[in-house]
Amino acid sequence: MYPKSIQKLIELFSKFPTVGPRTATRFVFYLIKLNQEKFDELLNSVTALRKAIKICSFCFNPFEALDDKDLCPICEDSSRDKTLLCIIEKEIDLISIEKTKRYKGLYFILGGTISLKKADSKKIRIEELKQRIENSNFQEIIIATNPTTEGEATALFIKRELKPFNIKITRLGRGLPVGGELEYADEDTLTSAFEGRK
Amino acid sequence: MYPKSIQKLIELFSKFPTVGPRTATRFVFYLIKLNQEKFDELLNSVTALRKAIKICSFCFNPFEALDDKDLCPICEDSSRDKTLLCIIEKEIDLISIEKTKRYKGLYFILGGTISLKKADSKKIRIEELKQRIENSNFQEIIIATNPTTEGEATALFIKRELKPFNIKITRLGRGLPVGGELEYADEDTLTSAFEGRK
Amino acid sequence: MYPKSIQKLIELFSKFPTVGPRTATRFVFYLIKLNQEKFDELLNSVTALRKAIKICSFCFNPFEALDDKDLCPICEDSSRDKTLLCIIEKEIDLISIEKTKRYKGLYFILGGTISLKKADSKKIRIEELKQRIENSNFQEIIIATNPTTEGEATALFIKRELKPFNIKITRLGRGLPVGGELEYADEDTLTSAFEGRK
Amino acid sequence: MYPKSIQKLIELFSKFPTVGPRTATRFVFYLIKLNQEKFDELLNSVTALRKAIKICSFCFNPFEALDDKDLCPICEDSSRDKTLLCIIEKEIDLISIEKTKRYKGLYFILGGTISLKKADSKKIRIEELKQRIENSNFQEIIIATNPTTEGEATALFIKRELKPFNIKITRLGRGLPVGGELEYADEDTLTSAFEGRK
16 A cells, blocks of 8 residues: 555564554654655764664673774773673663662673573573673672563573582562552562562 | 763654654664664665655655656546545545545645644645645545544634635544444534434 | 452452452452441442332333332423434443433433344343334434444344334444544544545 | 432442442442342342451451451461561551461551651551550561552651660562563662662
C-alpha cells in the first residue's frame, strides 16, 4: 500500500527497540515532513555518532574518544577502585548505577543474557570477561544482572565460569523496592526482604 | 552524563512522535551497536526516502515519483471519482480510509488541525484547499477530521470557509464503533447512534 | 489459610462483577473492620433493596415500587412514545440511553446476549419479547445490543425471530465515537462512518 | 436517576476498597438479579462473618474463634518464636508473610500508617504496641511497613517511640524485586541493592 521507499524504512524502523509497524510508519512520515535543515541535522548527528563513539576496550562501554584512547572515562579514571568489578547486562544499566553515585569500581558489559533455550554462552562476552579478570587484580566481582529469569540464569552461568579464579563473587541484594508493597510482593522477594533485614 | 554526540541524538530522537528521552536513549544505543552493513542500509534508506518521495501537488499525499510526475497515484487514477473530495488531517488517515476500499473519490490532506487557542488558519492548508476546490468540479466535500475537540473545531472552521462555494458538505457518521458498548459510550456518541439508526 | 467464614465470603464476593479473589479479600477485611453502625446500615440497605425493588412486568427494568404497581416509571409514563421499542442487553444500558434525554419510547431488557457456542435463546428473554410485541402496537423496534460479537449475533437472532411481526426494525448507527481517531478506527467502523455521513 | 434504595446502596458500595460508582452500580444490579437462595447465602455469610470473627487481643489479626479464646492461632501457637515481633500495616500483609513460610515470630497489626500531614499517632495502634512490648520478651522487632512514603514515615515514628525499650529494631531489606530491572530501578532501590549485596 505504501510506496517502496516508505515500506522499506517502516521495516527498518520496526527493528528499533519498542517500535512496532504503526510507530515506524509515524517515524517515516515525520522524516518526510521534516524541513531540510532539520533533516540534515538529524542525518549529520547520526553519522557523527558513529564516528565519535568508540567502544571501550576494557568494559565495552561506548564513549566519545577525543584522541585515540582505547579506554572509556570510567576505566581511565584513576580514582575508581580497580579491585571491584561490576558485571552488567547492557549499557543503560551502567548509567543507572552511575546515577546512584555510590559505586566506585569498574564495569564489564556482557552485551546480553544467555539464552534460556540453550546455555548459549556465545551471546554474552564470557571469554572477554575471563580474559579481563585474568589480567586484573579484582578482589570482588558483583554480578549485577537483572533478577529476571534470564538474568538469574546468566548470573548462575557466570558464577560457574568464574569459580576457578577464586575471587569473592557477590550479587545485588534483593528485597522490596522503594514504593513497593508487601501485599503485592512475591514470596521470593519477601523472603529476601526478611533475610536481608537490618 | 552521556557523551555529547549521544546526548545530541537523544535530543533529536526525542522529537520523533511518541518517543521520550528513555526510548530515544535506547535508539542511540541500538544505532551504536548496529553492524556497519545494517547501519549503512538504514542511512541509505533514509536518504533514499527523501530523494524518492514527492508531495502530491494536489492532495499533499507523499508518493514515490518514478518520473517527474506531480500527482500521486490516487490523484492520477482516472477511475477515481473526481466529484468527491475527502478532507483529512494527516497522511495516515488516508491509509486508513484506503484500507476500507469503499471510498473512491479524491483526498486533501490538511496537515493538522487549527489551534484551539487562536483560530490559527495558517497551521492548516486552508488557502490551498480553497484553491483546489475553485479549480475542480466537486459535488460533495466530506470533512473527515477526527471527532476530537481539535478535529471538530477544524471541521467547523472549514465548513464556514467553504460556504461560499455552495457545494454539499458532509461529515463522517458518528456512532458506536465496532466492539463498543452502550454502557461506556458518552452521551453525544449515543445520541448520534440513535439519530443514525437504520 | 483464612478462617472458614472469611474463605466462604471471599468466594461469594469473587462472583461479583469485576471482582477477583484479591479484591474480594479486601472486601472481607473491610466488612470485618466496619463499625457496628455502618455494618448495620449496609446490611439494612441490602435487605431494603431486595424489598423495595420490583422488576417491571413489561420491560424488566428494576424499579422502586411505592404501591403495588407492576410497571416501572418509564412504562407508566403516559408521555412516552408507545409505538417505539428499544431492545437492550442489560439494565445499565437503559440508564446510559436515558441520560441522553433523546429517546422517548419504551425499553425491553433482554437480560444478556445469546451464547456464541450454541444459538442458546434461553439465555435471553426472546419469548417474553415476542409476547410484548404481540400485545402492543409498536411501529419501530430498535435493536440496541452492543456492536460486539455477542451483541451482533444477538441482534441477528432477534431480527430473524421478529420478522413475522412485520414491524420496521432498526439498529443503532455505527461510526466514529466522540474522541475517536481515523488512524485507530477499524475498517468496519470507518466504512460505517462513510456510509452514515451527512 | 436511580430509585432511592439503589442510590443508597451504590453510595455504600462506593466506600468498599477499589470500588467506584460505576462498579458499585454493577454490584447493585448483581444483587437485584441474584436468585433468593444465593442472596440468602450471601446475607447469611456476611452475618456469620461478623459473628464468627474475633480480633486477636494481642496482634489484632481477625480469626475464627471456636470457643471463647482471645488469641488468634498464630499467637496461640507454642511453636512460634515469642522473642520476635513483626510490625505490619494491615491484615493482608500478614497473609503475604505467612505464605513465605519463613517467618516464625509473632505479628502486630498497626491498622494503618501515620498521616503525613500531621504526625497523627492516633490512627495507628502505637499505645497498644508499646503495651504489648512492655509485657513481652522480644529480642528483635522487625518494622515491616511498606517502603512507601507513608510506610517510611510510620517506620521512623515507631522507631523513635520504641527507642526507650532498648530492643534491637530492624527493617526489611530493600533491593531489586524478583523480575525487576536495573534500567527502571530508582536510585534508592539500586543503592540498597548494592549495599545489600552478598
